[in-house]
Amino acid sequence: MKKSLLTIGILATGLSVQAQTVLLHVDDTAKMYVSNGALVYNGGGVQTRGNGNIDLHGNMMVVGSNATDVFRTIDASSNPKTTGTNIILRLNSPSLATYATSTYGQLYITNLAQDKITGIVDKEYKALNQGSFQQMAFPFANKTVQSIANDLGKGGPNFTGNRSTSSLAYWDNTKTVMRIVNPGSSTDPGNSTVLYGPTTYFAVGTSGWNPTPANSDVLTLKGVPYSDAVAATNSINLANGGLGVNYGSTGGNLNVFGERYYSYINDPFDTSWTTNYGKELYQYGNPFLTNIDLSWIGADVDEPVTADGNKLPIKGIRFSQEGVNYSTSGGTTTSINRTVTFSRNTSTGGTIPAGDVNSLVIKPLGVVYIKLDPTLISTYATANLNRSLNFNTTRRFATTARAAGSYSVTAAKNSPSSTLKQLGVIALDSQDNEISRTYYVVRDNATTGYSSVATLQANIGYNSDNTPTNGPIYTNEEYMTGGIDPTYASQYNLYINEANEVNFLHKKIPLTLNSPAISKLKFEIREDAALIPANQSALSAGESFWIKINGANVMLSQNQVISAGSVTQAGLYYGEPQSETVLGTSDLTKKSATIVTYEKSSDNFVAIFDKNWKNADITIFDMSGKLINSEKGVNTKSNHTLNIPKQLNNGYLVTIKADNGQVYNTKVMR
Numbered sequence: 001m002k003k004s005l006l007t008i009g010i011l012a013t014g015l016s017v018q019a020q021t022v023l024l025h026v027d028d029t030a031k032m033y034v035s036n037g038a039l040v041y042n043g044g045g046v047q048t049r050g051n052g053n054i055d056l057h058g059n060m061m062v063v064g065s066n067a068t069d070v071f072r073t074i075d076a077s078s079n080p081k082t083t084g085t086n087i088i089l090r091l092n093s094p095s096l097a098t099y100a101t102s103t104y105g106q107l108y109i110t111n112l113a114q115d116k117i118t119g120i121v122d123k124e125y126k127a128l129n130q131g132s133f134q135q136m137a138f139p140f141a142n143k144t145v146q147s148i149a150n151d152l153g154k155g156g157p158n159f160t161g162n163r164s165t166s167s168l169a170y171w172d173n174t175k176t177v178m179r180i181v182n183p184g185s186s187t188d189p190g191n192s193t194v195l196y197g198p199t200t201y202f203a204v205g206t207s208g209w210n211p212t213p214a215n216s217d218v219l220t221l222k223g224v225p226y227s228d229a230v231a232a233t234n235s236i237n238l239a240n241g242g243l244g245v246n247y248g249s250t251g252g253n254l255n256v257f258g259e260r261y262y263s264y265i266n267d268p269f270d271t272s273w274t275t276n277y278g279k280e281l282y283q284y285g286n287p288f289l290t291n292i293d294l295s296w297i298g299a300d301v302d303e304p305v306t307a308d309g310n311k312l313p314i315k316g317i318r319f320s321q322e323g324v325n326y327s328t329s330g331g332t333t334t335s336i337n338r339t340v341t342f343s344r345n346t347s348t349g350g351t352i353p354a355g356d357v358n359s360l361v362i363k364p365l366g367v368v369y370i371k372l373d374p375t376l377i378s379t380y381a382t383a384n385l386n387r388s389l390n391f392n393t394t395r396r397f398a399t400t401a402r403a404a405g406s407y408s409v410t411a412a413k414n415s416p417s418s419t420l421k422q423l424g425v426i427a428l429d430s431q432d433n434e435i436s437r438t439y440y441v442v443r444d445n446a447t448t449g450y451s452s453v454a455t456l457q458a459n460i461g462y463n464s465d466n467t468p469t470n471g472p473i474y475t476n477e478e479y480m481t482g483g484i485d486p487t488y489a490s491q492y493n494l495y496i497n498e499a500n501e502v503n504f505l506h507k508k509i510p511l512t513l514n515s516p517a518i519s520k521l522k523f524e525i526r527e528d529a530a531l532i533p534a535n536q537s538a539l540s541a542g543e544s545f546w547i548k549i550n551g552a553n554v555m556l557s558q559n560q561v562i563s564a565g566s567v568t569q570a571g572l573y574y575g576e577p578q579s580e581t582v583l584g585t586s587d588l589t590k591k592s593a594t595i596v597t598y599e600k601s602s603d604n605f606v607a608i609f610d611k612n613w614k615n616a617d618i619t620i621f622d623m624s625g626k627l628i629n630s631e632k633g634v635n636t637k638s639n640h641t642l643n644i645p646k647q648l649n650n651g652y653l654v655t656i657k658a659d660n661g662q663v664y665n666t667k668v669m670r
Contacts, residue, residue: 021045021068026052026086028076034058036092036103039397045069046119048086050076056105057090059290059397064111071112071225073119084120084222089289089364091124094216099126106364106397107225107289114141114227121225123289124218125365128320129211132165133203135320135367137285140223141198143187151221154208158183163257165205170196171283176242176265177255178203188232198226198233198287199391201367221365226287233287234392238312238372242279249273250466262466268339268458269316269371271492272466280315280372284391286362292394294368295360295401295529298342298351299383308393313376313385314351316341316458318369319359339458339495343420343443349380352420353401354441354456355496357529360401403530418444421501423545423556423572424524427473427564429517436472438494440509440545442501442574445626449480449499450488456498468492472515475572480653481665482507499574503621503653505543506578508571518564521547523556534558546573553577594664596642596654605644605654605668609636613658620644621653628652644670 023044026032030052034040038058044065048054062071075081093102107121127134138148145168146158159168161183169178181187181196188197196202213219228234247253250273251262261278270277286292294317297310319338338356345351353360362368370389377385396402420443427435447454461469468491475497477488482504497509525532527539537544537557545556548571554562555576571577592610599606609616613636620628620642629643636658644652656664 021070022047023065023069025049026054028052031055034060034105045116046071048073048081048119049078050074050081052086054087055090056088056107057092057103059106059108061108062110062112064109064116067113069112069116071109071117071119080118082120084122084220086122087119088122088220089124091126091218094124094126094218096212096215099212100128103399104363106291108395108397109225109289110228110392112227113229117141117225117227119224120222121289123221123364125211125221126213126218127211127365129206130320132206133169134206134211136202136204137200137287137365137367138187138202138221138223139198139226139285139287139289139364140221141188141226143223145181145183145185145187147222148187148204149209152204152209152219153213157208159205165207167205169203169205171201171203173238173282174240174243175255176245176261176278176281177257177259178264198230199236199284201283201285201369225289228288228392234390236284236389236391238282238370238387238389241281241372245278247273247278251278262462263464266337266461267371268318268337268461268495269341271459272462272468276373280374282370282372283367284370285367286364287391288395289364290395290397291364291399292362292391293360293396293398293401294362294370294394295353295357296351297389297394298344299349299380299385301345301348301350301383309390310388310393311383311385312370312387312389313372313374314342315371315373315376315455317360317371319356319362320367337461337495341441341456341458341496341498343441343446343456344376344380345418346445349376349383349385353529354420354422354498355439355458356437357401357526358399361396361399363399401529419528419540420526421539421541421545421574422526422529423574424526425473425511425547425572426522426524427513427515427518428520428522428561430519432520435515435517438471438473438475438511439496440475440572440574441496441498442504443498444501446498446500448478448504448621449485450477454498456496457494458496459492460495462492470514471495472513472518474512474514476510476512478504478507478509480504480667484510500621501541501543501574502627503619503655504574506573506575508548508573508577511547511570511572513564513568513570520561521549521564522559522561523547525556525558532558535560543575546575546577547571548573548577592658592662592664594656594658594662596656596664596666596668598668602641603646605642607640607642607654607656609640609656610658610662613660613662616656616658618642619655621655622650644668646670 024042024046026048028050032054034056036057040060042062073081073086089105091104149158160166168181247261265278267277297312298314300307317340338359340353340355342351422441426437460471474493477485479485535557547554594610615633618631651669654666
């Protein structure tokens with residue numbers, strides 16, 4: 001969309017502007033309309049009087065230029081006006097069919113202290129009903145709980161002070177528990193003993209109100225915007241998440257409210273109830289009336305030109321859940337999530353997001369869940385990672401994540417590149433509505449098969465009894481030679497599955513379609529987080545993603561849609577699917593006599609070849625998926641010493657492929 005930019009000098013409609021205090025004044029009964037797609041820049045104070053109105057369908061920047069600039073709404077007698085209807089941030093397409101993808105007005109305020117911001121802003125709101133509790137942020141300073149109840153249409157009753165769907169709760173990052181907000185207080189009462197403020201994640205009990213009003217109706221939340229001149233938005237310390245909390249071996253311990261941890265803690269970035277499960281989790285709300293873009297909060301290196309200054313040891317990010325329900329015995333449970341993981345450059349520590357990349361842009365009133373891995377701070381010491389998060393620098397009017405840089409399909413062909421390649425598989429019903437999705441990502445430093453060092457994977461969650469959730473569509477852990485690994489398939493189902501693009505080229509990722517409502521599959525392809533062009537298949541290394549479905553191999557292109565029919569199992573591939581007869585030694589009609597043996601006298605591993613082989617290609621990977629050695633056209637008439645490091649204790653996967661197509665795979669341990 002083409003944007004228009006209006007730079008305000010002095011706009012006065014019926015009342016003189018106070019020098020050095022207000023640059024833009026909209027007088028009583030005057031109207032200022034900012035259209036969808038327009039950007040208005042105001043380098044000073046803003047004021048409305050009486051019924052003066054700024055109808056904001058596009059974007060507006062208010063940038064203070066000195067200490068006396070203000071942002072305020074006053075009545076006809078120049079007293080503070082607190083009833084609203086003067087500065088309205090519109091939801092541009094509020095019908096039930098379009099609200100989820102609608103554009104909306106955004107307001108950016110900077111260089112103004114909180115005591116200089118007193119104007120009331122009306123923010124229109126409509127969202128998917130998430131169940132018993134609605135996840136929300138309230139980007140309004142010192143907003144009373146009663147006013148929240150009024151704005152949400154509860155019809156007068158305030159929220160209650162007990163743990164029920166009639167309460168307003170907030171997330172305690174340290175204790176990993178929801179606490180109830182005193183209904184007689186405000187969103188930031190200024191008391192150092194409370195745990196909430198501008199960036200608080202709130203869970204709003206939906207008893208008595210509906211987040212999704214009928215037809216084109218909307219809810220309107222009103223309040224004074226937060227200033228960005230405070231540490232509460234520009235220097236947030238992400239520390240002590242779950243520190244010292246004993247969840248029990250399977251999350252069965254009780255929190256201080258008698259709720260079992262496994263009933264509400266869901267950590268898609270760790271296998272259920274490992275040492276790190278449920279730890280280093282931080283939930284926050286967007287403190288501003290603009291979007292925030294979290295695409296590049298992992299490190300400054302390898303970022304787009306405009307870095308945001310954040311350097312978190314990020315492991316993953318999760319977004320708004322659907323189906324949030326509460327019971328007195330079980331606490332809060334969730335179902336469907338949007339999830340992003342991060343691939344790191346092993347030299348610089350720079351990050352590239354994978355998964356639901358566009359969900360990294362959090363709308364006003366939206367919330368986010370962040371998982372850290374503190375070990376990355378020392379692992380990537382030169383990246384200077386730390387725990388400080390600055391939301392101010394992530395603000396962005398655009399609704400899509402920033403690109404990692406230019407993308408070109410003319411990069412070196414037929415050789416692995418260091419880019420992160422991603423296939424999104426979106427399950428659609430017969431009316432083309434999305435049911436669910438899953439992701440397959442590859443990179444040259446990614447890990448094939450189960451590994452404790454996998455960084456890109458995310459599971460789809462667990463049921464209240466700790467059994468893995470069976471979503472509508474998912475993948476499972478794979479063998480190094482391709483196909484499902486049953487050892488881990490019973491333990492978790494994957495939302496994001498990673499494999500090494502070198503050692504897993506042409507091999508099968510098992511895909512499960514677990515819902516009779518699935519009619520079609522749509523495909524979304526990204527490279528380094530950026531969408532490749534429509535109808536294009538080729539990626540920068542010259543390979544493409546494929547699916548094997550109903551016995552047919554299909555090369556996938558951007559936005560392609562295929563019929564799923566009654567299929568329940570399929571296979572995803574990076575690179576054209578190889579013949580099932582060469583997946584490994586167990587798949588061959590005639591097994592080869594090739595073996596790898598340890599020679600004690602030389603402390604070497606030696607390949608002894610089948611007498612019918614003429615030459616062979618040998619590749620060796622460590623257990624993280626890193627290529628250790630590759631040899632082409634090795635003469636098989638004599639034994640061959642494998643180039644495996646002696647100084648490290650590690651496991652290695654050896655793949656030997658003969659000129660006749662036979663493949664020998666084995667694992668050796670140093």
